[in-house]
Amino acid sequence: MSDIPERELPPVPPVVAAEQLAAGGEVAVGAAPGGIPGQDRSERIKRVVVYVLLFFVSLLFFIPFFWSVTTSLKTLPESVGFNLLPSNPSLRAYREALTTYDFKSYFLNSVFLATGVTIFNLFLSSLGGYAFARLRFPGREVLFFLVLGTLMIPNELRLVPVFQMLIDFPVVHTQLLGTYQGYFIINLVTATSLFLMRQYFLTIPRDYEEAAKLDGAGYFKTYWRVMLPLAGPALAAVTILTFQGTWNDFFWPLIIFLGDESKYTLPLGIFQFRTQFYTQWPELMAASVIAIVPIALIYVFFQRYFVAGVTAAGVKG
């Protein structure tokens, strides 16, 4: 056990703590002040008022989404002013957006990039995370410090150097600006994913690996057959964090793909549509709904990993 200095271990491994939180946090129910049993009538009325208020507040959080969905089902004249529901709901705006305005290809590009970046991230961050958590090699601490250091470097600072590199990649002299490869190569793995995987591997008992070692498994086989299957929650968090981040990314697609519409992602497509067809609200809302719904679905089904990922990732906020 001497290979991992004590000070490096966080008091509570982030993913685990966040997971408890995501699971509903039994602990906190007891911790909350108030809620004495045998409350009288005024107490009960107060409770009802609180819940009504809370539902109203959550409604406020939902109204913009509700509004974009209903508008996407309206006609253009209906989209102006205050018409709560479309009188004649139709999917016309979606059809228009997908066929006339190419949102189908923007959608496919978004799926392609987000899936690709997520796969690269999953593999490289788990492989690297395993090495940083378990394998002993000189310079490990320094290299890990370098990984954490990258978290401090803002995207904007990288803009000029990365832009120049993509125009004419050093040594090989290839132009990667405007290509999918260009987007992939600068997004192979994030420090956040790697950090998350390493922290999770540190919490797995060594017995599993010892058993694998006795069976004569090598390092890669141990990683692939033993460690990866045990790291489900961390892998899920990395998947969601990376997929969502790439899906919503505007900055790098703007820099890499601007001008070549065939490679636009949904955010770029929405921006372009907005500048060209200023007030085509139903189509614009349909496009926005297309961009939001996939992430919303992932969120609904994998909420606990979502919360775990965001809380553990921290700086990404």
Add this chain to the structure above:
Amino acid sequence: MATVAKKRGTTLGRESVREALVGYAFVFLPIASFLIFFMYPLGYAAYISFFDWGALGKIESVGLGNYRELSHDFLFGKALKNTLRYAVIVVPSQMALGLLLAVIVNNALRFRTFFRAAFYFPAIAGSIAITAVATYILSADGLLNALISAITGETYDHSWFGESDTALQSIMALNIWTTSGTMMLFYLASLQSIPTDVYEAAAIDGAGAWRTFWKVTFPLLKPAHFFVAVVSVIGALQVFDQAFFVSGGGGGPNYSTMTIVLYLYNTAIEGARFGYASAIGIVLFAIIATLTLIQRLLFGRAEVA
């Protein structure tokens, strides 16, 4: 253990060499990618910030000229002022709203999972999609004006993003709303780590809920306040997507939505003034690095996350 292993003989020694080699192989791609696309850009940007550097490369060395020019560049001043104004409003609002929401869902409520999901929902949608929705709701004939007209009885057709006196404020409101859910999650993680006996002690002393919050909970959240503040400030200083979207990239109307990063983007991509743009990037990096280091040194990363 490692030293013992070395003395034991060659088999174990060879094994540890093998382990080290495998270790390097496993971290090779991530480390290479961080060196090439993060560390090298940092050095490169710092280097060319001392040059007049165009699309075709080095033009001439200007020493601190770029930084000096920044200090009396009208547009940069405007961008800096806008970004600071933005941060001064958005950071405390996000923190207060995030804390309030966290305290609400930390209670023994029914439907707490639903509430938490509702409050966090705006944070998961992409900045561009949500800004598109906002431009619609805040347009001259949009929902907000329709509501104002209905309440006041007079026709109201103010274009919130289109007029220079409300454009930046509208972006502020938009981002306070979308990111307070993330701040809520950070606060919630911290709230749940407060041991129950602290509350029991407060209850024994006869402190009410309000007093308990201000005298017990709020001070105990100090590391969380600091962490959330730093995350929020860093996010605020980097505001770009929303400003780019509502102004079509130009920072209008009347430069009211020109932010530091938007100016950096325009200087680099539109103006091809790479050296000057890098100087802007270095200034931003210096601010962010200082804030992050202070936070790490004072509280460490894992305490909140």
